[in-house]
Amino acid sequence: MARLILLNKPFGTLSQFTDAKSPSPRPALSALGLPAGVYPAGRLDRDSEGLLLLTDDGRLQARIAEPRHKMEKTYWAQVEGDPSEADLEPLRRGVVLNDGPTQPAKVRRIEAPSLWPRDPPIRVRQTVPDGWLEIVISEGRNRQVRRMTAAVGLPTLRLVRWRIGEWTVEGLAPGGWREIQAP
Structure with missing residues (x-):
């Protein structure tokens, strides 16, 4: 039976088990006491937090991570500025990034x-307002949500992946994880 682990990846932790590239290693998944033999189904940037799924099943890993399966991912983004509905419309239509247009987001x-x-x-600036957005996408490009919000003039200050498909990070503290029944 396949294993499936829900992990609340802390800010500053890599979505891999070791940091072989850095002369002074950065925090990685190996420090979180995860069981042996599981691997991340997708990535979450070092400066993003929230749900990361790990499994020992290659087919399940592909179903979760590969964009062709269109599994929705829900992010909560704290953005600089006070976004209006007009500011959000380009995200709903899809924005053009340096690697091409994105699919429309909810x-x-x-x-x-x-x-x-x-x-x-997060650094608080008294003179600059901020707001929170819920952004749902089914793609998975590198730093996609951050690049999308920046493209419409709303730089992301904090990014939390709250949900992947039917699974959420609810009830898990940063660095916490739980194993659940794999589908």
């Missing part, structure tokens, strides 16, 4: 979610 403003504190915290 985007809506949300109230600031009740999340764990980030370490280090």
Whole structure:
């Protein structure tokens, strides 16, 4: 039976088990006490937080990570600025990035979610407002959500992946994980 692990990847942790490229290794998945033989189904940038799925089943890994399967991923993005509906329309239509146009995203403003504190915290600027967006995409390009929000003039300050398909990070503290029944 396939293993499936839901992990709340902390800010600053790599989505791999070792950091072979850096002369002074950065935090990686190996420090989180995960079981042997599981591997990430997709990536989450070092400066992003939230749900990362790990499995020991190659087919399940492909179904989760490969864009052709169109598994939706939900992100909560704290952005610089006070986004209006007009600001969000380009994201809903798809924006052009340096590697081509994105698929349309589902985007809506949300109230600031009740999340764990980030370490280090986001720098607060008294003169610059910020807002929270829920962004749902089914692609998985490198730093895609950050690049999309920047393309419409709303730089991302904090990015949390809350959901992948039917699985959420709810109830997991940063670095926490749980094994669930694989589909």
